[in-house]
Amino acid sequence: MADVKDIYQEQETAEETFRDHLATVDKEGKRIWVYPKKPKGRFTNYRSLVSYLLLLFLFGAPFLKVDGQPFLLFNIFDRKFIIFGQVFWPQDFFLFVVGMLASLVFIILFTVVFGRIFCGWICPQTIFMEGVFRKIEYWIEGDYMAQRKLDKQPWDKEKIIKKTAKHFLFVLISALIMHTFLAYMVGVDEVWNIIEEGPMENTGGFIAMIVFTGLFYGVFSKMREQVCTTICPYGRLQGVLLDKQSIVVAYDHERGEQRGKYRKDENREELGKGDCIDCKQCVFVCPTGIDIRNGTQLDCINCTACIDACDSIMDKIGKPRGLVRYASEENIAEKKPFQFTSRMKAYSGVLIILIGVLVTLLLVRSDFETTIMRTPGMLYQEREDGLITNLYQLKMVNKTNQNMEIRLSLIEPEGKIEMVGGGIDLEEQGIGEGAFFVIINPDQISKMSTKISVGVYSGDELVETVETKFLGPTN
Numbered sequence: 001m002a003d004v005k006d007i008y009q010e011q012e013t014a015e016e017t018f019r020d021h022l023a024t025v026d027k028e029g030k031r032i033w034v035y036p037k038k039p040k041g042r043f044t045n046y047r048s049l050v051s052y053l054l055l056l057f058l059f060g061a062p063f064l065k066v067d068g069q070p071f072l073l074f075n076i077f078d079r080k081f082i083i084f085g086q087v088f089w090p091q092d093f094f095l096f097v098v099g100m101l102a103s104l105v106f107i108i109l110f111t112v113v114f115g116r117i118f119c120g121w122i123c124p125q126t127i128f129m130e131g132v133f134r135k136i137e138y139w140i141e142g143d144y145m146a147q148r149k150l151d152k153q154p155w156d157k158e159k160i161i162k163k164t165a166k167h168f169l170f171v172l173i174s175a176l177i178m179h180t181f182l183a184y185m186v187g188v189d190e191v192w193n194i195i196e197e198g199p200m201e202n203t204g205g206f207i208a209m210i211v212f213t214g215l216f217y218g219v220f221s222k223m224r225e226q227v228c229t230t231i232c233p234y235g236r237l238q239g240v241l242l243d244k245q246s247i248v249v250a251y252d253h254e255r256g257e258q259r260g261k262y263r264k265d266e267n268r269e270e271l272g273k274g275d276c277i278d279c280k281q282c283v284f285v286c287p288t289g290i291d292i293r294n295g296t297q298l299d300c301i302n303c304t305a306c307i308d309a310c311d312s313i314m315d316k317i318g319k320p321r322g323l324v325r326y327a328s329e330e331n332i333a334e335k336k337p338f339q340f341t342s343r344m345k346a347y348s349g350v351l352i353i354l355i356g357v358l359v360t361l362l363l364v365r366s367d368f369e370t371t372i373m374r375t376p377g378m379l380y381q382e383r384e385d386g387l388i389t390n391l392y393q394l395k396m397v398n399k400t401n402q403n404m405e406i407r408l409s410l411i412e413p414e415g416k417i418e419m420v421g422g423g424i425d426l427e428e429q430g431i432g433e434g435a436f437f438v439i440i441n442p443d444q445i446s447k448m449s450t451k452i453s454v455g456v457y458s459g460d461e462l463v464e465t466v467e468t469k470f471l472g473p474t475n
Contacts (some may be wrong), residue, residue, distance in 0.1 A: 012222050024288070034225055035144040036144060036196070036284070036285055037309070041283045043305075047121060047131075051066065051130070055132070062184060064067075065085075068401060070188070073184065073187060085210075099358055102358055103352045109344065109348060111246075112243070115248035115302055117247075118299055119232075119302060121302075128220055129224060136166060136169050136170070140163055140274050167466050171217050178212045190330050198472055229299045242296065246329075248298060248327055249306065250295075250328070255275050257274045260276050263276060281310065288300065304322050307324050307325060330430060367398075368464050369464070370396045372392050372393070373468070374390055380473070389437045390438050396426060398429060400426055403425065405425055406423060406425070408454055408457070412452060413450070415439070415452075419436045440468060440470060442473065448472065449468045450468070451470075453466060453467050454468065
């Protein structure tokens with residue numbers, strides 16, 4: 001009972017000074033460890049389902065392949081990226097920029113409309129913390145009161161076994177997360193090769209694995225909610241993005257106040273009491289240690305644990321659910337229904353434009369890219385037969401999954417092309433380089449710089465036409 005009394009006293013003190021300090025920091029600046037109660041309810045079940053689906057995708061995607069290529073690959077070392085089976089190279093960086101802009105506007109729009117719902121339902125930090133590590137902690141150490149008791153008791157046999165088992169699993173899962181992220185960067189086949197070769201063959205890679213495993217372990221075993229409340233910049237954006245029309249996890253103060261302890265068969269309306277019975281269950285389940293009844297706070301990740309906790313209490317005392325629910329400040333204070341505001345419409349318009357631009361660029365994106373440049377520092381040469389030549393450097397990128405035999409032909413004006421060192425065979429998703437001469441009769445040249453068109457062929461198929469400049473004497 002003493003532990004329970006201590007918890008209530010801590011919460012009462014926090015209620016009085018909640019705007020003066022962080023919920024997880026005491027007056028001396030020391031961290032207050034959060035022991036959230038295990039949540040139960042419909043929203044918790046929905047969130048668990050979403051977590052399982054996202055985790056299945058995260059750990060399964062590296063093994064998926066499209067036409068022999070990874071479904072997703074972000075190889076920053078070779079500057080090669082595969083998204084949904086489509087290969088992208090540094091030459092496609094403009095697509096990345098447009099895509100990032102569209103994602104940024106989407107996040108802004110999503111936050112303006114739905115608050116920090118991304119953090120509670122989709123963010124990897126929350127998915128792993130609440131959907132994996134916290135569940136292991138509940139399984140081994142018990143619910144929040146049992147965890148508090150275990151941390152306060154001396155290092156006896158029970159504590160050593162439970163703590164060792166928990167942290168062993170934490171390290172194991174952290175290593176699995178690290179290997180999964182590595183598979184997204186170099187491919188799952190390469191990860192298996194690194195594992196089979198052992199640390200002696202890949203000392204640098206092995207050290208990096210140890211470091212990142214320790215980083216993941218530290219985040220989920222020690223940092224926890226501090227990542228959301230202090231480190232993550234997205235939480236700070238709420239202050240400028242949210243308004244009275246934004247839908248957030250909110251406490252209905254119009255209905256809940258004045259708070260008062262519940263007495264059986266009492267008429268709360270006559271006594272001037274609201275529906276909140278001050279049970280503090282919404283506080284106990286909060287993974288960031290806040291009291292949702294104090295209003296919208298930057299520390300709230302919209303995880304809905306407080307909604308489930310409050311609904312269960314309302315069911316027990318015979319009151320309607322929804323004292324804590326998804327709602328806007330305007331909806332609670334003025335009973336106004338949700339409206340799609342002009343600000344939301346503006347963000348939606350910009351988002352639609354960016355998505356349209358991105359889709360258009362993807363549709364017109366070429367599977368083959370050729371760069372032709374005149375060799376720097378060289379002017380034209382006049383051959384013994386009177387023909388004029390220019391030397392060019394050639395670089396080609398094959399973005400397809402097929403090998404290609406490349407030949408070049410001068411389309412305009414009349415003339416011919418001679419390769420230096422033979423033709424170019426491009427491997428699938430390969431890069432080829434070479435040099436060639438463009439040979440043109442002086443009769444085809446009317447000025448010092450003449451525009452020419454070079455056809456790039458794969459077999460008999462024209463895959464690309466490249467325009468460049470040809471230097472020659474003026475007539």
